[in-house]
Amino acid sequence: MPSFTGPGANPYWNSVGPYVSEPQKAPLLLLTDRGVQLETPRSYFQTAFTPNHAFYVRWHLDGIPSAVDLKEWRLHIEGNVAKPISFSLAELIRKFPAESIAAVNQCSGNSRSRLEPRVAGGQWGNGAMGNARWTGVRLRELLRAAAPKTGSLQIQFQGLDSGAGPEGYGSHFFLKSFDLANPVLDECVVAYAMNGEPLSMLNGFPVRLVVPGYFATYWMKSLTWIRVLDKTDDNFWMKTAYRIPDTPRGNTTPDDVKAGTVKMIPISRMPVRSFLISPDGDAKIPAGMPVQVRGIAFSGYGGVTKVDVSVDGLKTWQPARLGEDLGRYSFRTWEFTWKPKAPGRYTLAARASDSAGNAQPDEVVWNPGGYLWNRIERQDYFVGAAE
Numbered sequence: 001m002p003s004f005t006g007p008g009a010n011p012y013w014n015s016v017g018p019y020v021s022e023p024q025k026a027p028l029l030l031l032t033d034r035g036v037q038l039e040t041p042r043s044y045f046q047t048a049f050t051p052n053h054a055f056y057v058r059w060h061l062d063g064i065p066s067a068v069d070l071k072e073w074r075l076h077i078e079g080n081v082a083k084p085i086s087f088s089l090a091e092l093i094r095k096f097p098a099e100s101i102a103a104v105n106q107c108s109g110n111s112r113s114r115l116e117p118r119v120a121g122g123q124w125g126n127g128a129m130g131n132a133r134w135t136g137v138r139l140r141e142l143l144r145a146a147a148p149k150t151g152s153l154q155i156q157f158q159g160l161d162s163g164a165g166p167e168g169y170g171s172h173f174f175l176k177s178f179d180l181a182n183p184v185l186d187e188c189v190v191a192y193a194m195n196g197e198p199l200s201m202l203n204g205f206p207v208r209l210v211v212p213g214y215f216a217t218y219w220m221k222s223l224t225w226i227r228v229l230d231k232t233d234d235n236f237w238m239k240t241a242y243r244i245p246d247t248p249r250g251n252t253t254p255d256d257v258k259a260g261t262v263k264m265i266p267i268s269r270m271p272v273r274s275f276l277i278s279p280d281g282d283a284k285i286p287a288g289m290p291v292q293v294r295g296i297a298f299s300g301y302g303g304v305t306k307v308d309v310s311v312d313g314l315k316t317w318q319p320a321r322l323g324e325d326l327g328r329y330s331f332r333t334w335e336f337t338w339k340p341k342a343p344g345r346y347t348l349a350a351r352a353s354d355s356a357g358n359a360q361p362d363e364v365v366w367n368p369g370g371y372l373w374n375r376i377e378r379q380d381y382f383v384g385a386a387e
Ligand SMILES: Nc1nc2c(c(=O)[nH]1)N[C@H]1C(S)=C(S)[C@@H](COP(=O)(O)O)O[C@H]1N2
Pocket: 055, 056, 057, 058, 059, 060, 061, 105, 106, 107, 108, 158, 159, 160, 161, 174, 202, 203, 204, 216, 217, 218, 219, 220, 221, 222, 223
């Protein structure tokens, strides 16, 4: 159980599950064990970069790699290309310039447990996200080396994992694809380092795809096959899973879904979010004491331009101080000095805006996948008399 996190503590910041230690990992919150899903506890978000050993974990299939022999392993670029080619890890490091980018990896279903009515899928709290500095090779360079032929439409990614997907869908490999014309491909990096260290097995050793600004479903782990396609990928993980309503905020209702009137499109960029990380509300705050309220914010649509904090239950807002700008796809830390004058119960909230002009709304969102939650978060505190 996570510790008590404030008056009412409803909902919990994190999911409610036992702590488990998997290889190369600190104790994390267990959602499911096959495929393994581990959530990062709130306290690890006090820094802009999430420590590798605390970075959340999500796999779909139960056959996940537990070791990779680098003498054998190669990254293959194949399919509708003039020059099928493959690289060892050493070649990826040696033959291409190293590219680094700070980028948030967030599961599409982060905060899914907030949805009402409840939807199927891992009941994540807020900890299915993390920020790292990723270092590797630009995807475009690898593609160029293989020389895609004319008539190429999409690019497909496959990792080393396999296993029975949902029955009847032939989905025994986790496969994700992009249109070759998607400009996000220019920003993609095939990363062999995460915060300056090799990736853990659970986070995709030896290399993973980094898709800055996009939800993590596209960030293929233990990436081993890059395939150029001359037709549209209609495998389960593209055609059926990870789809959102083509509506403002991806919002819809169970009735509209039942009626079959909702047009669904593939999920893509992450809406702007912010989180109040500390203090977590466990303790009573003495009245009159200045308290540093700290948090993080990010957006997949451009950098965070502003975080406002409310100390009166969302009635009035004051600007927070933003921390260092580590790049438009990174967590941006923020700070706010709060000096509660009188004892009582307070609701604080943070609201971020991004450079594309989006601000977090206070409305809930609902869709059948349980995606795109970005409502303004609240944190309650008790302030006690200090004399
Ligand atoms: N090979 C592979 N890559 C994958 C997945 C997977 O099941 N297999 N899941 C994706 C999804 S949905 C998420 S949320 C992220 C999780 O990344 P992490 O485990 O490094 O936090 O990996 C993505 N990449």
